[in-house]
Structure formats: structure tokens, C-alpha cells
Amino acid sequence: MTENQGPTALGEDTVTELADRIQGFVFVPGDAGYAAATAGFNLRSQQRPCLVVAAAGAADVRAAVAFAAARDLPVGVMATGHQPFPAEDGFLLVTTGAMRTVEIDTERGVARVGAGARWSDVVEPAQAEGLAPLNGSSPLVGAVGFTLGGGLSPFLGRSFGWGADHVVAIEVVTPDGVLRRVSATAEPELFWGLRGGRSNFGVVTELEIGLFPVTSFYGGGIYFPAEDVEAVLRAFPEVVRAAPDAFTCSVALLNFPPVPEIPEPLRGRFLAHVRVTHLGSDEEAEKLMAPFRAIGEGILDTVARHPYGAFPVVHTDPVDPFPYEEQGALLAELPAQAVESLVESAQVAAGGLVTVLEIRHLGGALAGRPIAAGPVAARDAVFNVWGATVGPPEVVDAGMSMLGGMIERLSPWATGLSYTNFAGRDDRAENVFTAEDLERLRALKKRYDPRNLFRVNNHNIAPE
Numbered sequence: 237m238t239e240n241q242g243p244t245a246l247g248e249d250t251v252t253e254l255a256d257r258i259q260g261f262v263f264v265p266g267d268a269g270y271a272a273a274t275a276g277f278n279l280r281s282q283q284r285p286c287l288v289v290a291a292a293g294a295a296d297v298r299a300a301v302a303f304a305a306a307r308d309l310p311v312g313v314m315a316t317g318h319q320p321f322p323a324e325d326g327f328l329l330v331t332t333g334a335m336r337t338v339e340i341d342t343e344r345g346v347a348r349v350g351a352g353a354r355w356s357d358v359v360e361p362a363q364a365e366g367l368a369p370l371n372g373s374s375p376l377v378g379a380v381g382f383t384l385g386g387g388l389s390p391f392l393g394r395s396f397g398w399g400a401d402h403v404v405a406i407e408v409v410t411p412d413g414v415l416r417r418v419s420a421t422a423e424p425e426l427f428w429g430l431r432g433g434r435s436n437f438g439v440v441t442e443l444e445i446g447l448f449p450v451t452s453f454y455g456g457g458i459y460f461p462a463e464d465v466e467a468v469l470r471a472f473p474e475v476v477r478a479a480p481d482a483f484t485c486s487v488a489l490l491n492f493p494p495v496p497e498i499p500e501p502l503r504g505r506f507l508a509h510v511r512v513t514h515l516g517s518d519e520e521a522e523k524l525m526a527p528f529r530a531i532g533e534g535i536l537d538t539v540a541r542h543p544y545g546a547f548p549v550v551h552t553d554p555v556d557p558f559p560y561e562e563q564g565a566l567l568a569e570l571p572a573q574a575v576e577s578l579v580e581s582a583q584v585a586a587g588g589l590v591t592v593l594e595i596r597h598l599g600g601a602l603a604g605r606p607i608a609a610g611p612v613a614a615r616d617a618v619f620n621v622w623g624a625t626v627g628p629p630e631v632v633d634a635g636m637s638m639l640g641g642m643i644e645r646l647s648p649w650a651t652g653l654s655y656t657n658f659a660g661r662d663d664r665a666e667n668v669f670t671a672e673d674l675e676r677l678r679a680l681k682k683r684y685d686p687r688n689l690f691r692v693n694n695h696n697i698a699p700e
């Protein structure tokens with residue numbers, strides 16, 4: 237799409253007619269609310285739709301999709317704007333931020349999650365019932381986009397598996413404008429494809445997801461100074477080798493900016509952030525962490541028994557929007573040479589341009605392939621490597637080129653695919669799905685979206 241089909245192309249009357257049918261809001265470029273409606277968490281990912289429908293509910297989504305379909309207008313979906321995609325224009329953007337309703341069904345152990353709910357919206361009511369969802373590290377990430385991109389919980393994933401594998405039912409408005417409720421028994425092929433293929437098949441208005449009886453964990457973060465980074469990277473394989481499924485560990489090499497929002501001991505420093513979560517006893521966790529403990533005390537240590545709702549303490553992800561670019565890779569193994577490569581990358585990262593380089597342990601229940609498991613290629617990997625660079629364009633561009641080199645050097649141990657939720661702006665469907673899944677997804681796309689209307693703001697699956 238190169239042309240911006242503005243409101244003139246659509247006709248003012250036509251837009252007004254749509255707005256009259258919508259309970260939420262409709263914006264066109266130039267409207268006072270347009271900039272806020274199209275702004276996501278990632279300030280580098282500014283989409284330029286010719287029409288925005290800020291949906292208040294499923295009826296609005298149906299009206300928006302039917303409107304777009306009647307005019308051959310491509311459709312994109314955005315909840316929080318956490319994931320970077322190439323900027324496009326001339327399309328209709330459905331935003332779901334207002335659809336944040338969450339209901340907990342304690343009897344069935346499931347949560348009904350509205351399309352715009354963030355993890356904080358789900359964890360709090362679930363914890364009130366002694367339950368926890370398979371949420372991610374950040375309370376602000378959208379539960380629906382996260383889960384349909386695979387759903388890697390760094391707290392519960394190794395114990396229970398991928399979020400996408402614990403979806404019970406999905407309500408989705410497909411490109412024909414029909415609201416469908418799909419599950420393992422109702423339109424099972426679409427149910428399969430959505431649990432990995434997300435906005436390629438429509439706008440999901442509600443998810444029903446499984447919950448687990450977890451109310452606390454032992455874990456947190458230990459921040460080691462620059463001089464300990466190499467020792468931390470060398471200790472990591474030893475720790476994960478002994479880890480039971482209940483224990484999850486990752487190491488992030490971080491360049492903290494010298495800004496007042498960062499606590500004094502970390503401000504402006506390069507360091508290694510060890511992140512751990514254990515669902516067993518405190519003593520067992522400490523025993524498993526012994527190789528890290530042997531390195532030293534660290535600058536800051538938040539490892540303790542925490543109520544589950546305190547999960548953000550483990551990764552301490554940023555809460556304010558900022559401009560960034562990210563790239564990830566999946567590793568099948570982490571032999572000694574791969575650790576050497578990470579140590580070399582750490583020396584380069586210490587220069588400051590790469591803001592974060594993280595290695596996360598997968599495996600455990602994440603390696604499982606339940607019957608009718610969705611197209612989540614990351615289940616074939618044992619580690620996820622992910623990095624990001626933050627700042628103005630020239631800094632991000634230089635940092636991404638450096639990060640690309642780090643990821644390239646790990647290619648001898650890589651599966652060749654990226655994990656959908658951590659894929660970069662340039663990744664395509666071929667980079668996040670296995671060839672076998674992609675073939676099946678293409679056939680599904682042909683059936684539900686033969687005109688490929690849903691081709692914006694996603695890893696587009698071209699119809700067969």
C-alpha cells in the first residue's frame with residue numbers, strides 16, 4: 237500500500253454513516269483523537285491508517301470489518317502496540333484498548349478476557365480467586381496478542397506450557413464480518429490457526445483461557461556489575477541444566493540509561509540481570525541458584541517469596557512508552573561455543589548501543605506438543621535469544637546492526653526461526669512458522685480471508 241486513501245477517498249458521508257453505527261469512536265487523519273488512537277507503546281511504530289475504529293465491543297468490530305470488506309480496505313488490529321510492524325497507510329485500524337472486560341469462572345478455572353485487556357487486568361481478579369494465567373513479564377502487554385502469538389510465560393510456561401495451548405475458546409470476527417465462537421469442537425481448523433496466526437484470520441473479540449492454582453513464587457532479579465557479566469553467562473548453562481520444570485531462569489545484559497527514573501545503583505550502568513522464578517520451595521530455588529550465588533552478591537537483589545501478583549518484580553519491564561526495535565532467534569542448544577559467542581557479544585554490548593540482550597530458558601512443558609497444538613514454532617527450541625535497542629533513529633539503526641551481528645553469530649545453534657512475539661519488524665510469516673504449519677495456515681487463509689484483507693500489522697500469511 238503506497239497511497240493514503242484519506243477520508244476524501246472514502247467520502248465524508250460514508251465515514252459519518254459508519255460512525256453512526258459505532259458505539260466507540262471513529263477517527264480519520266486530522267481528527268483531534270487520531271494521533272492518540274494510533275499511538276502504541278512502541279513510539280517507533282506509528283501506523284497511518286485512513287480510518288480508525290476504536291471499538292467499544294464486538295458489535296463495533298463487526299461493523300468495522302463489514303465496512304472494510306465492502307470497500308476492499310485492508311484491516312489491521314492493535315491492542316497496546318507493543319510489537320513493531322512496518323508502518324502502512326490506506327487501511328482501517330481496529331483498536332481494542334477499550335475492550336478490557338475480564339471475568340473469572342472459578343468453577344471451570346478459566347478467564348474470559350476482552351480483546352483489549354492487559355495482563356494486569358487479568359492477574360488481579362484471577363489472584364483474588366487463587367488462580368493465575370500464563371502471563372508474560374510485563375503487566376502492560378495485551379493478553380490476547382500475547383497469547384495468540386504463542387504466549388511464553390517466564391513464570392509458569394515451563395510448568396504448564398504455551399499460553400496458546402491453554403486457550404479454551406475464541407470469539408472472532410472473521411473477514412466476512414461474522415462473529416464466530418470457535419473451539420476444539422467448533423470450527424477446529426480456525427481455532428488451530430488463530431492460536432499462533434492471530435490477526436491473519438480476523439479480530440478476536442474475546443478469549444477464554446485456562447488458569448492455574450498458583451498464588452506465590454520464589455524469585456526476582458539479581459543485578460550483577462559489568463565485571464561479573466562473563467561469570468554470569470558461564471553459570472547460566474550450569475543452572476538451567478539442573479533446573480526442574482518449576483524453575484525458570486533468564487539472563488539479560490542491560491544498558492541502563494542515565495535517567496532519574498532508573499534507581500541509583502543501576503542508573504547508567506551495563507550489567508547482567510539474572511531473572512528467576514521457582515514454584516517449589518525457597519530452599520530448592522536457592523540450591524538451584526548456587527552457581528549464581530557463588531559469583532557474588534550483586535548490586536541489587538530482589539529474590540524472595542512474592543505473592544504471584546508481584547510478578548513484574550522479576551523482569552522490571554519499562555512502563556512508559558519509548559522508541560525501540562527488537563530482534564529474536566530460537567536456539568536448539570547452548571553448547572560451550574555458543575556461550576563463548578554470548579561472552580563476545582557481551583563485550584560488544586558493554587559499548588552501550590544494544591540496550592538489552594536476553595537469553596531465556598524454554599523447555600519443560602514448553603517443549604510439549606499437545607493434540608491439536610497451534611502453530612507455535614518456538615516449542616521446538618530450548619532457548620530464546622532476544623535483543624532490543626532504544627533511542628533516536630540513528631542510535632536504534634546502529635544498535636540493530638550490532639544486534640543483528642550477535643544473533644547471526646549464534647546461527648550454528650539456531651532453529652532458523654524466530655518466536656512470533658519476539659520477532660523483529662522485518663520478520664515475515666516464513667521466519668516465524670515452520671514450513672509445514674505455514675502451508676496449512678495458507679490453506680486456512682484462503683478459506684477465511686481469500687482477499688487477504690487482514691494483511692497489516694501482522695506476520696502476514698498470504699493465501700495459498
Ligand SMILES: Cc1cc2nc3c(=O)[nH]c(=O)nc-3n(C[C@H](O)[C@H](O)[C@H](O)COP(=O)(O)OP(=O)(O)OC[C@H]3O[C@@H](n4cnc5c(N)ncnc54)[C@H](O)[C@@H]3O)c2cc1C
Nearest residue numbers: 314315316317318319351372373378381382388435440657
Ligand atoms: C516489555 C515487553 C515484555 C514482553 N514480555 C513477553 C513475554 O514474557 N512473553 C511473550 O511471549 N512475549 C512478550 N512480549 C512480546 C509481546 O507478547 C508481543 O509484543 C505481543 O505481540 C504484544 O501483544 P499486544 O496485543 O500487547 O501488542 P500489539 O502490538 O497491539 O499487537 C501485536 C499483534 O497481536 C495482534 N493482535 C492484538 N490484538 C488482537 C486481536 N484482538 N485479534 C487478533 N489479533 C490481535 C496484532 O494484530 C499484532 O499482530 C513482551 C514485549 C514487551 C515490549
